[in-house]
Amino acid sequence: MTELDDALARVTDEGLRAQLQAGIDALTRQMRFGLVFERHLPESVRAYGAPIRPGDAVQLRADVGGAEYVVEKSTTRAVTARDADGNVAEYKPRELVVVKRFGEPAYPALRSVDTVVRSQERPFHSVINGENYHALQLLRYLYRGKVDCIYIDPPYNTGASDWKYNNRYVDGQDRWRHSKWLSFMEKRLTVARDLLKPDGVLIVTIDEHEVHHLGVLLEQIFPGYLHQTVSIVINPKGTGKLNFSRTAEYAIFCIPDNGENVIRGLPADEAELLVGKRTKESQEWDAANDADGAWEDEATDVAATDPDDEGAGDDEADEEDEAEALARTDLPFPVEDLPLWELRHARRRGGESSYRPQRWRQFYPLYVDAATGLVVRAGEAPPLTEEPTFDLVDGLTPVWPIDSEGNQRCWRYIPSTMSELIGEGRVVLGRPSPDGRGWTINYWTPRVDRKKYKNLWWSTLHDAGTHGTTLLHKFLERRDAFPFPKSLYAVRDTLLTVVRDRPNALILDFFAGSGTTLHATALINAMDGGSRQAILVTNNEVSAKTATALQKKGLLPGDDKYEAQGIFRQATKPRIEAALTGRTPSGKPVAGTYFGGRPHAEGLEENVEFFDLIYLDRDAVRRGSEFAAIEPLLWLAAGGVGERGHSDETADYSISDSSNYAVLFQRSAYSAFVKELRDLPRVTRVFLVTDSEPAYRQMVSRLPVGLTSSMLYRDYLSNFRINTVEAYR
């Protein structure tokens, strides 16, 4: 364009030059390499339960996706509204529903609807029922830059009315269907991008209907990422009318191009399983589908009862422990060999075989010299009948493998092996334990030989029929709850590419459907004792067929009986409840076993909170209650740890009793606030209330290390206002 620019510069008439420039700009935009498509705006979402006020856009409840009206007058008995042609009519309030157009400011929030709590110690997952575009904007405030892996399985736009755009199903006759799908995806992916950590990965599954459009769209939204595609055989029998029989679909990975292997590889035996090789175990399990077997981890556990073979297990030490160990100058290997080593917890975690009764020989004290911070020697394992003692021995502090709940667990190795490791300087102290009785103890171990993933996966475990539809049937005791759920193991294996070595990973799926992603996350945690958290968003769509049947019965969208037939209530929620509790909705133990032998009926020791995405009405939130309305969101942003607090916003500051966040309301109390936090390592997230960005930055610069902070505007609701111009960046 340089020639044109030069020519333009020679045009002396300013008006003409501006006109030409505008024309050139428009042309340049159109000629940009990449996708050119009609951006369909605006989308809208129905807000059932929202009060109808003058100026609101409304729709007839019975006419999903139909015409919109603008309210002129609203009383408890009648609503007067005007249509696009200016005609005014009167309606009963029950006939109408408020429509939130994308692009109009709204104040979304989360209302808790239910929880499953299996263990306070274990992670809390969150499942949100609502429009994902709005939920994503809310999540962006809460988790900007925090997510390790976004995994989504969006509607594939097959032409068979498999998704709704603007509340209406899109079918094969719709000539705008590709551009509608692209605008739909573009909006959501653009917000989702901001949620990823610098080394976070986005994975989108897709089939041939949109794979090419999606590929270009992703390149546009994620520049600076590598775009790699894995083909996954999900239906070995094959399907499809013309030409080819389709067996595979695709998972497109958007991976930060940072010069490193963000996808870290997998143990050789698992790699074999992904490319069509079958172990004896997998063959037996395939044959019976509920064969007895053992987890990878458990298989080594069995061998580990042999005193000479304790098995590695998979348990990487925390980042802080690693930082602690690296700060020492006495690494047991030359510093340039660091990439060949990894730091792991010396105490066994997860799984039943980590308790003292199962491995009494691995319950013994490790003696630590508190002055030098060195692990000096291993003691002897006392008989099971003897309780541990904590008295100093020769001035050394005994540390036992006891977890934070006081359970007697075991070290990964018997005393003789541990002594050898200590002799090699490979056993090192981590952080002091919260009860003050010891430290986390870690050990350096050579990295397991890993294989690179191949980009074609063919495993019987990924069959969406057997391990998606049939598996869901086992958990829900019905076949028709959800069309085309993914194989649990296909999702597990896909997530593992990113989170295998990230035991505290945050995983997001905003097209969650039947909830397979949360199920797979919990399963991965059960394999290695990790604490990964899943956040799921999905809507409560009612299938086109069910919607017609319900309307024939006189039920309207928004009626409880109608909504009870939606996906969230029929599939997502009950499936997740069944996965965690091991009980079907009717209370029966879930039949069958997971691959590896763990009974489904054992459930998974994790917690979940279900939320409805609601829209706060600015005028209806009582003055003075604004903070209470947003506090659940702050708790969630801080990681959803401990009890949700009820801060007193009239105080100078508030530090939650059992959670890990604190809020500074009065800037004048900053010093006292920080002083108190210095003695409270439990608090890791602070919210600083101020309307001044310079003041906020100044406060942040003086915060103790280890605290993450966020700015909160004094007008609390505005922190969560969405659909601002920024949202369309």
Ligand SMILES: C[S@@+](CC[C@H](N)C(=O)[O-])C[C@H]1O[C@@H](n2cnc3c(N)ncnc32)[C@H](O)[C@@H]1O
């Ligand atoms: C293909 S399914 C995902 C299936 C899922 N992977 C599983 O294994 O069950 C896509 C889901 O996204 C939901 N969905 C579609 N559009 C949505 C939107 N705008 N907001 C929230 N959820 C949406 C649909 O209701 C559907 O349940």
